[in-house]
Amino acid sequence: MTVGGYTGNIAYIDLTAGHMECRTTSEQDKRLWLGGSGMGAKILMEECKIDTHPLSPDNPLIFMTGPMTGTNIPGSGRHQVVTKSPLTEIYGEADAGGKWGAVLKRAGFDGLVFKGKSERPAYAFVHEKCVQILDANFLWGLDNYQVNEVLQERHGQDIAVASIGPAGENQVLIATILHEGKKGRSAGRGGLGAVMGSKNLKAVVVKGDNPIAVYDRVALQAQIDAVTPGIAEKTKGLQDYGTAGALIGSERIGDLPVKNWSQGTWSEIDKISGQTMADSIVKGKSKCHSCPVSCGRTVKSESGYGSVDGKGPEYETLGMFGGACMVSDLDAIVQANEICNRYGIDTISSGGAIAFLMDIYEQGLIADADITDVDGQQLKPLWGDAKAMISLLHSIGRQRGIGKLLGQGVRRAAEAIGNGTEDYAFHVKGLELPAHDPRAFNSLALGYATSNRGACHLQGGSYFFEKVAILPEIGIMEVLDRFRADNQGFVQACLQNTMSVMDSLKLCKFLFYGGIDLTIITGWLNALTGFNYTVEEVLTAGERIFTIKRMFNVQCGISSLDDTLPRRIAEVPRPDGGAADNLPPLAAMLIEYYAARGWDDHGRPLLTTINRLGLG
Amino acid sequence: MRIYFASPLAKMIGQRDYDITVHSTVTVEEVVCLLSRRFAQTQVFQDDYPGKSYVPNLLMVLKNGRYLLKPQDCLENHDDLEIIPPIMGG
Numbered sequence: 001m002t003v004g005g006y007t008g009n010i011a012y013i014d015l016t017a018g019h020m021e022c023r024t025t026s027e028q029d030k031r032l033w034l035g036g037s038g039m040g041a042k043i044l045m046e047e048c049k050i051d052t053h054p055l056s057p058d059n060p061l062i063f064m065t066g067p068m069t070g071t072n073i074p075g076s077g078r079h080q081v082v083t084k085s086p087l088t089e090i091y092g093e094a095d096a097g098g099k100w101g102a103v104l105k106r107a108g109f110d111g112l113v114f115k116g117k118s119e120r121p122a123y124a125f126v127h128e129k130c131v132q133i134l135d136a137n138f139l140w141g142l143d144n145y146q147v148n149e150v151l152q153e154r155h156g157q158d159i160a161v162a163s164i165g166p167a168g169e170n171q172v173l174i175a176t177i178l179h180e181g182k183k184g185r186s187a188g189r190g191g192l193g194a195v196m197g198s199k200n201l202k203a204v205v206v207k208g209d210n211p212i213a214v215y216d217r218v219a220l221q222a223q224i225d226a227v228t229p230g231i232a233e234k235t236k237g238l239q240d241y242g243t244a245g246a247l248i249g250s251e252r253i254g255d256l257p258v259k260n261w262s263q264g265t266w267s268e269i270d271k272i273s274g275q276t277m278a279d280s281i282v283k284g285k286s287k288c289h290s291c292p293v294s295c296g297r298t299v300k301s302e303s304g305y306g307s308v309d310g311k312g313p314e315y316e317t318l319g320m321f322g323g324a325c326m327v328s329d330l331d332a333i334v335q336a337n338e339i340c341n342r343y344g345i346d347t348i349s350s351g352g353a354i355a356f357l358m359d360i361y362e363q364g365l366i367a368d369a370d371i372t373d374v375d376g377q378q379l380k381p382l383w384g385d386a387k388a389m390i391s392l393l394h395s396i397g398r399q400r401g402i403g404k405l406l407g408q409g410v411r412r413a414a415e416a417i418g419n420g421t422e423d424y425a426f427h428v429k430g431l432e433l434p435a436h437d438p439r440a441f442n443s444l445a446l447g448y449a450t451s452n453r454g455a456c457h458l459q460g461g462s463y464f465f466e467k468v469a470i471l472p473e474i475g476i477m478e479v480l481d482r483f484r485a486d487n488q489g490f491v492q493a494c495l496q497n498t499m500s501v502m503d504s505l506k507l508c509k510f511l512f513y514g515g516i517d518l519t520i521i522t523g524w525l526n527a528l529t530g531f532n533y534t535v536e537e538v539l540t541a542g543e544r545i546f547t548i549k550r551m552f553n554v555q556c557g558i559s560s561l562d563d564t565l566p567r568r569i570a571e572v573p574r575p576d577g578g579a580a581d582n583l584p585p586l587a588a589m590l591i592e593y594y595a596a597r598g599w600d601d602h603g604r605p606l607l608t609t610i611n612r613l614g615l616g
Numbered sequence: 617m618r619i620y621f622a623s624p625l626a627k628m629i630g631q632r633d634y635d636i637t638v639h640s641t642v643t644v645e646e647v648v649c650l651l652s653r654r655f656a657q658t659q660v661f662q663d664d665y666p667g668k669s670y671v672p673n674l675l676m677v678l679k680n681g682r683y684l685l686k687p688q689d690c691l692e693n694h695d696d697l698e699i700i701p702p703i704m705g706g
Contacts, residue, residue, distance in 0.1 A: 237701055241624070248622050249676055249700040253684060275624045467676060467684065479686055578682055 003030055004215035005067030005528045009109050010043075011131050013124065015199050016057060016116030020131045025110065031531060031541075032614065035110060036066035037093055037503035038545035040082030043113060044091070045548055050555045054086035054191075055171060055198040057117035063104065063162070063204065064111040066506030070102030070212050070289060073224060073524050074231055074516075075508030077102055077289030086198075087173045087191035087349070087409050088430035090556045091452045091549045094192055095503060096177070097288035098185035100160040100206060107208030114199060123163075123203040125155065136202040140169065143342035145310075148181025151205055163203040165344030168193030170399045172407040174349035174432075178341055183286060183296075184311030188346040190431060190453055191409075215530030223523050231514030232292045238510065239285070242297040243315035244274030250319070253482075254579025255440040255463075257324040257433065259383060260355040261426055261569060264577025268328035272318050276330060282312065293510060303331035305390060306338075313337040313347070319435025320351025325358060325389055332386030336393055343397030345407075352432035353406040353413065354392050357381050359424045366417055372401035426566045429454035429558070438569055438584055441466050441482045445570075445584030446492045446593060449563045452549035459503075460495045464512050473518040473535050474498065485585045489592030497542030504545055544613040547597075547605050551615065560603035563590060617691065619651065620698040628657040638693045644677050645687040647697065676700040 012021045025039070033039045040062045047060040061083045068076040079101025085092025104112070108129030121136040139147050144165040151161050160180055167175040175193030179185035196202075214220055237245055250256045251269040258266040270276060277297065286296030299312035313321075313333050317340075321333045340347045358381045360366045371379045373391045379402070381388045395403025405413045410425035410432055426433045431454025438445035440463075447460035457463065465471060466482035474494040498518065502509050505525065518535045525533055550558075564570070565586060573581045594601065598609030610616050619634045626632045636650065677685040678698040691697070 245624075252622060252678060252681075252698060252700055253676070254682075270623060273623065275627070278624075479684070482684055578678060580682070 001530055002213055002215075003027060003529050003531070004213045005071065006030055006035070007105060007108055007110050009129065010111040010113060011109050011126070012113045012115070013131055013133070014116045015114055015118040015122065015133065015201060018133050022129070030067070030529070032544065034066060034501065034504035034541055034545070036064050036069070036080040036506040037082065037095070037500060038541065039111065039504070040064040040080050040093065041091070041545055041548050041552070044082050044084065045552055047113065047115065048084050052084060054084045054089060054092070054195060057199065058115065059084050059195060061114040061192070061195050061199065061201070062111060065101045065105045066504055067529055068524070069506040070105040071214065071528060072290050073220070073507070073528070074228055074290060074292050075288070075511045076506060077291060078506040078508060079104065080503060080506065081177055081187040081192050083192055083195045085190035085192070085453065086171070086194045088454045090429060090454070090553045090558055092190035092192060093453055093503075094177075094187035094189045095506070096179050096185045096187040097508065098160070098180050098183060099289045100162055100179040100185065101506065102289045103160040103208055104206040105212060106210045107206045108210060112204065114201060117198065118200040121200050121202050123151070123201065123205060125205045125207070127207045139202045141166065144178040144344050145181045145342055147203055151203060155205055155207060158209075159205050159207045161203055161205050163344075164193045164196045165342055165397070167343040167345045167397045167407070168197040169202075171197045172345065172396060172399060173409050173412070174346045174353070174396070174407055176344045176346050178344050182310040184341045186341070186346070188348065189456070191346075193344045214528055216527045220524060220527035223520070223527060227516060227520055228292050231511065231516065234514045235293045235510065238293050238295045238513065241274035241278055242285075242295050242312070244277055244297070244313065244318050246315050247273045247318055247322070248275070250315075250436070251323070252578055253440055254574065254577040255436050256319055257355075257435050257437055259326055260324055260359040260424060261433070261437065262359075262574070264574035264580050266323055266326070268326070269323070271328040272322045272330045272333060277312065281330065281334065286311070288508070291508065293514070295510065299334055301331050301334040303335070305332050305335035305386070308334050308338045310338070311341060316435045317347040317351070320348050320355070321389060323435065324351055324355035326384040327386045327389055328384065329386045332390065336390055339390065339393045339397065343393070345393065345397055348434050349409055349432040350393060350396055350406070352426060353396070353410050354381070354389055356410045356413065356424050356426070357392065357402065357406060358383050360417070360421045363424070365419045365421050365424070370402065374398050374400040374403070376401060423567060426569065427455060428565060429562055431455045433566070436463060437579065438565060439574065439582050440579035442485060442582075442584040442589065443480070443482070443488055443492055445565055445586050446488055446589045447496070449565055449586060449590065450492070450496070450593060452546065452553060458509060459499055460492055461499050461509055461512070462492060462495050464509070465495070469512045471498065471512065471517060474539070483582055485588065487592075488589040489594070490596040492589075492593055493596040494539070496546050497539050500542035500545040501538055504541070540613070544615065547609065547613055548615055550599075551605060551610070554604050558603070560590065560594070560601065563603055617647075617693050618696050619647070620696070622698060622700040625699060625701045629655050638691070641690045641692060643687065644685045644689050644691060647691060648677070648699070651699070
């Protein structure tokens with residue numbers, strides 16, 4: 001049987017030797033690991049020795065599509081990047097939307113695995129089931145937008161480019177891999193751009209238009225047609241205002257990080273909301289491959305901070321630069337987003353790092369003389385100071401002044417500064433918290449504590465189901481109470497398994513807002529591949545995928561002691577707002593969670609669990 | 617019962633809040649139905665799929681600044697509500 005959705009080919013590229021080997025994926029591996037995050041995790045476990053330093057040549061950098069990537073299934077314009085994270089030194093992954101993954105598959109590969117280190121700056125050109133390693137001296141030093149333009153001039157407009165900017169070249173630990181230049185599709189979290197920089201790999205260019213095999217095209221199309229109108233209808237808010245449209249509701253319910261997580265409300269939120277964006281700077285919408293939603297925004301902004309004509313900021317960017325740093329100048333945040341895209345810097349981690357600096361500066365925990373910009377001039381990073389924020393982003397990207405420290409993430413920055421600053425560094429396992437406050441959703445607290453890549457709202461996505469969405473296949477028949485304490489462990493485990501499936505098939509999680517459930521997704525998967533999955537088997541694959549990542553982390557030294565929250569999140573309630581006074585009961589939730597997972601009290605998967613999932 | 621409309625609902629409706637009086641316990645669904653009859657603009661947020669609740673499950677209703685409600689949750693006249701449109705992200 002030809003399994004639809006896959007090319008069956010994964011390229012292993014040794015950058016040291018300049019050699020490429022194409023390996024065929026077995027039918028069993030497709031069935032067990034799905035693709036994307038699952039296949040990436042399996043390959044990382046196989047290829048990365050446990051003592052491998054994340055920035056050493058031996059650390060594999062894995063780009064993986066899922067079986068749905070590039071098909072006409074709604075929300076399938078995504079791919080995954082997997083590696084050992086230099087920021088957290090544990091399992092690392094990030095995903096990106098757009099069309100890069102779709103083009104990679106049409107170039108003949110399900111995935112690319114880069115190992116080794118090129119002697120000189122290089123880029124990969126992937127076309128017609130072939131990977132060429134080409135000289136990139138002429139690209140080194142260029143920002144992400146420039147790289148995209150230069151490579152499009154060289155290889156044509158129909159390519160798609162994944163690249164690093166100066167931050168990745170400088171191996172900044174919060175560096176991203178940006179896709180498609182000005183379209184700003186970022187694999188943002190965990191410092192994956194630094195891994196690419198450590199390999200002297202400036203860009204990965206993909207080009208291809210081969211068709212993707214589909215097992216039963218008629219059945220698949222009928223299933224898609226049946227639900228696509230409903231997705232569009234239910235996500236009207238996202239279509240109209242983008243992800244930034246969620247800011248006001250987030251602030252109202254106490255979800256927004258305000259003043260480095262110390263306040264529950266922020267009266268300035270209207271100034272940077274998606275609604276304000278729509279009324280002022282938005283000039284169009286953008287979308288990923290095969291998306292009926294179009295949640296992206298293009299903007300045009302002219303201000304004293306500079307001009308921007310391109311990708312607008314998303315919810316997370318506005319939440320961190322806006323709420324966490326209290327910058328209410330929309331033009332400044334648009335510019336900050338542009339700077340991050342050009343350098344290749346994670347807006348969540350950099351926003352968290354700047355909020356951390358503003359906080360410890362106000363508390364008098366850092367010497368004024370230690371806070372310098374790119375030119376060595378002293379800065380005074382006051383709350384809401386947009387100019388200081390932008391200056392700090394340049395210093396992070398260029399690794400000068402205080403940016404050398406902030407670019408290492410808040411955990412390392414606090415360790416270096418000392419003086420009690422650890423209490424103001426908001427991270428889990430070294431990854432900065434995204435712009436959702438776990439005191440607003442108890443489940444999010446458990447999700448942050450147990451996510452395999454550190455603080456992440458998307459590995460469980462549980463807050464979707466405490467705001468607006470349902471998922472009948474795992475028993476979520478109505479929207480859940482966000483402050484409940486019972487049954488959190490089981491539900492969190494089920495949702496993490498579900499999201500592992502989405503990350504592996506490579507489907508957008510916003511589909512859950514559009515009323516898509518696991519029965520529909522399993523139907524798509526069977527029509528696409530020709531397999532005969534049940535929903536239960538798909539969820540077991542999700543459990544297997546989540547568990548192997550945990551096993552990788554356990555080998556890296558992670559235990560229950562690391563499944564925690566920043567002290568000020570766990571112990572200090574906020575004085576006001578829609579989640580005032582609430583503190584998540586993390587310890588009790590963790591006990592239930594480990595039991596639901598089949599892990600021991602130290603957070604290690606039990607042998608029976610490992611064997612049940614075929615991971616022995 | 618005072619009902620606040622979060623942006624952009626307030627902009628669509630043309631007012632930020634609205635008062636109603638109820639003489640007994642009512643459900644969220646009943647209040648939203650009442651609002652949708654009073655303000656035709658809110659109908660763009662309704663989910664009228666057959667067999668589904670009249671109140672869209674993508675609409676957030678916040679009671680007294682804290683509690684996110686479900687369609688069948690009960691309300692009293694002294695409660696404050698905030699209607700947050702179905703806009704999600706991040």
